[in-house]
Amino acid sequence: MLLFAPKASLALATRIAEALGMSLSPSEEREFDGGEHKMRPMVEVANEDVYVVQSLCGDASASANDKLCRLLFFVGALKDAGAERVTVVTPYLAYARKDRRTQPRDPVTTRYVAAVMQAVCIDRVVTLEIHNEAAFDNAFRCPTVRLEAADVFAPEIATEVGDQPVIVMSPDIGGVKRAQRFRERLARTLSREVDLAFMEKRRASGVVSGETVVGELRGRAVVIYDDMIASGSTILRACQAAREADAKSVYVAAAHAAFLPSASKLFETRAADSVLVTDSIALRPEFNPWLGAALRVCSLAPLVARTIQDLARHRP
Structure with missing residues (x-):
């Protein structure tokens, strides 16, 4: 089992790793001109059970969109490198409050987030105290775990x-x-x-x-x-x-x-x-x-x- 985290969620992931009695797996996260970035695992992940911790609330250092994009790209890299299963632990799930249409032509953004996560072949999503449980369950087709505070x-x-x-x-x-x-x-x-x-x-x-x-x-x-x-x-x-x-x-x-x-x-x-x-x-x-x-x-x-x-x- 391997546990990774982007820099934005490093503090939380470190506490989780300590509770598991293990260390975070090493990764490289680099920034490029124009706001582009990359993240890659620095250890072999082929045939491994991999967990990635990334809470998706925007803050002064990065927007929710940026955190989501980094998560998706890293999961894609893990899958390309042969990871057997990738579970995303996202205690705060961005866009979970936009779960239905309240006005004509409104987006149902929860469903779109689920779609892009499934597009990079995330195997399971673990989240905490989701805003609308029924909408969340209907949006995701991969297995999910809803934790309660x-x-x-x-x-x-x-x-x-x-x-x-x-x-x-x-x-x-x-x-x-x-x-x-x-x-x-x-x-x-x-x-x-x-x-x-x-x-x-x-x-x-x-x-x-x-x-x-x-x-x-x-x-x-x-x-x-x-x-x-x-x-x-x-x-x-x-x-x-x-x-x-x-x-x-x-x-x-x-x-x-x-x-x-x-x-x-x-x-x-x-x-x-x-x-x-x-x-x-x-x-x-x-x-x-x-x-x-x-x-x-x-x-x-x-x-x-x-x-x-x-x-x-x-x-x-």
Whole structure:
């Protein structure tokens, strides 16, 4: 088994390799004039079971498009060099939110990403907390593994809430199934009952509205659970609604810290007692001051490592 990573995902891949008790396989990554690039393995990959870690969220160093292109070209090189099986581990999958047509002639970009991955003969895709599970499953024809951040967050949240009565809340109706699975996982961890709530949400012309909360939050520790935080507006609304409903405490857990600058308001207003995210996306430097009690990063490396071990063990 070999594990590679482009430079953009080197930190995350190194943590995964450490959890696996192995080293990253060496590769060469070069830049050329005009923005062109290449990456090649520096070890023999023929007949090998190969894993490539590349999270596809754009940042200051590279766009999502650039990261995707580098991943595709490297997988093509691995296949040309005779790799038997190539599994792509992409905790954050670019364009997963553009999964359906909401206007005439809209692109369904999730499906196009799946098509280009299949074009370079990727054998399997492993991702974390996908935005729309049904759309993802329908888009990909190769085998896929959808990991859930619930396995990462449940022990941390259980420590946070202690003996408080707990309720898990989805910040919108679309995330209820995701929140329900986390509720079940948290209940097992706590060995007691955990209730479920959700919040109404409507979006029109980019404006989010809806204030109704379904569920009894008064006097409880409210855990707002979602797949990602970008602008932070949805989570902020949910935190404010929980406070207005007399919640005893408010915690947030979201897999992907896709923070935009506006997400700082979530921390400036102290809307939540704490916010938990994973390291699927490298944290923007401007959010480092909140690391500690307000913002905590939980590593998904052990979860990914266990998944890779299972896949390697059951290699056809």
